Amino acid sequence: MNDALDVALRLLVVFVVFLTFPLIVGQAEHKVMAHMQGRLGPMYAGGFHGWAQLVADGVKFAQKEDVVPADADRRVFQLAPAVALLPYLMVLLVIPIGPGEGAVGEVVDAGIFFVLAVMGVSVLGSLMAGWASANKFSLLGGLRTAAQLLAYELPMLLTAASVAMAAGTVSLPGIVDAFEWWWLPWQIVGAIVFFVAGLAELQRPPFDMPVADSEIIFGAYTEYTGLRFALFLLAEYAGIVVLCGLTTVLFLGGWHGPWGADGLGWVWTLLKAAVLAFVVIWLRVTYPRLREDQLQKLAWTLLVPLSLAQIALTGIVKVVIA
C-alpha cells in the first residue's frame, strides 16, 4: 500500500508541475516580450499585473466551438493534439530536479534515450494534424515539421551522446552525479548545439517556419479551434519546460551549486531552467524567422559537424584523463 501511495504521489506532483510550469512560462513570455518591446502586456485579468491572463485564455478556449472540417479525417484530426501533448508529460516524469530518489518521478536506466525517443514522438502529433486537416497550408506545415525534425534530431542525439560519453552513463541522475564544474567549458559547444536543436524541434522562433503565421497561417494548426488548439499551445510551452530542464540536467550540472548538496539542489535546477526559459523568450523577441532552406542549411552544415567535433573532443579528453 505504501508503494502504491508513493507512486500515486509522484504522479500527482509531476502532473501538477505539468499543468502549472507551462502556464508560468507562458505568462513570463507575455510579460518579458511586452517589456522588451516597450509596453506593459496584459494588466487587467486577475488584478495584479494581469497574472490571471492565461486562466482567462483557457476559459475562452474552453467556451469556443470545437470545429472539425468537413473533409478532414475526423479521428486522426481529433487524436493529434493528444499525441502532441502526452509525450512531454512522460518526459517530465524522468527529469531529476535534486539529488537522490526523492527528487525524480521515476529513475529510468536509459534516461537520455527515453527522453529523446519520446520527444520525437510528439512531432507525430503535428504531422497528423497537418495531414488530417485537409488544408494545403496545414499540409505544408506538416511537411516542414517533418523535414525540420529529421534535420535536427541528429545533432540533438549526437550532443546528448557526447555528455553520456563524458559521464560514462546514460541515466539522467547518473549524469548529474558525475558532473564537474570544468565540464561546462568542455561541453559548451554541445550545450549550445543541443539547445538550438531543441528549439528547432519545438518549432520556437527563430525556427518557427512550420507554423509561420504570416505565411502559411499557423501551418498544421490552421484548422484547429477551441480546446484542441489550446492543447497544441500547451504542448509548445510544456516543450519549453522539458527542453530547459533537459539542458540544465545534461549540460549545466542540474542541482550542483553552492549549498546544492544541503537540500537546496532543486532551487538550483529550477533557477537554471528558468534562466534558459528566459533565453528562449528572448530569442523569440530578438531574431527574425529563418527561411526554410536556411533552416536546413544550419542543421546539416553547421550543427551536425559541430556536434561531431564535440564528440571527438569528448573522446580525446576522456582518453587523456583516463
Added chain:
Amino acid sequence: MSPAAATVSAAQATTTAAETHGFLSPTGVEIAFLLVGLVTFGAAVVTVTTKQLVHAALWLVVALGGLAVEYLLLTAEFIAWVQVLIYVGSVVVLLLFGLMLTRAPIGRSPDADSGNRWVALAVAIAAAAALVWVVVDAFRTTWIDLDGAAAGSTAVTGASLFQSWVLPFEALSVLLLAALVGAIVLSRKTKARTQAQEAAGGTTTASPLRPPSPGPDATRSAVRGAARSDARSDKEGAR
C-alpha cells in the same frame, strides 16, 4: 561473459526455471505480454490491409510501439527506447514525409494495392516461421528472473554488444556506410542527368531511371526521390 559461459548459465536457468514455472499458471507480466502481442499483431495486420495510405503509416506506429512495450516486458529497456527513437521517431516520420510530399489523399486509395500480395504473404509467413523456429530453439523454456538484477539494462546490453557481438556490429555499420555512400552517389548522378536534359530541352519525367508514368503511378518512385528538392516540380501533376 563469453557465449559459451552464457549458454551454460542459460542452461542452468532453464533447469531451475522449468521446475518453478508452468504454462498453466501465468503471471501478470505474461498475461500483459500476450495481450500487447495481440494488439501489435492486430495493428500490423491492419497496416498491410487498410486502404488508406496514411492510416497504414499510423497503424505502423502502433505496431512498432507495441513491440517496444514487449521489449520492456522482457526487461530490455535500452532496446525498447532505441526502438521508439529509431522506428517511431525517425522511420515513420520519414515515411509520412515521403507520403505527404508525393500523394497522401484523405480517404481510400484503391490504386495503392500491390499485385504481389500473395507472394508477399508467402515471404512473410516463411520469414515468421524461420524467426519463430530460431527463437524457440534458442530459448526453449528459459524464464527471465524478474526479481534479480535487470538482464537487459544498458550496461549489460553494451557489454554483450561490444564483447560477444562486436563483429556483426561492425559488419552492420559497414553495410550502413555503404548504403549512405550509395544514396549520395545516386542523388548526384540523377541531378547531373536532369541538368543535362534541361540543357537539351527535355523534361525530368523522361528520365531513364524512372518509367515515364503519369500521375498515379509516380507515387512509388517519387517516395524514393523524396529527399530531392528538385523532385517537386514533376509531382505537381500528381496532386
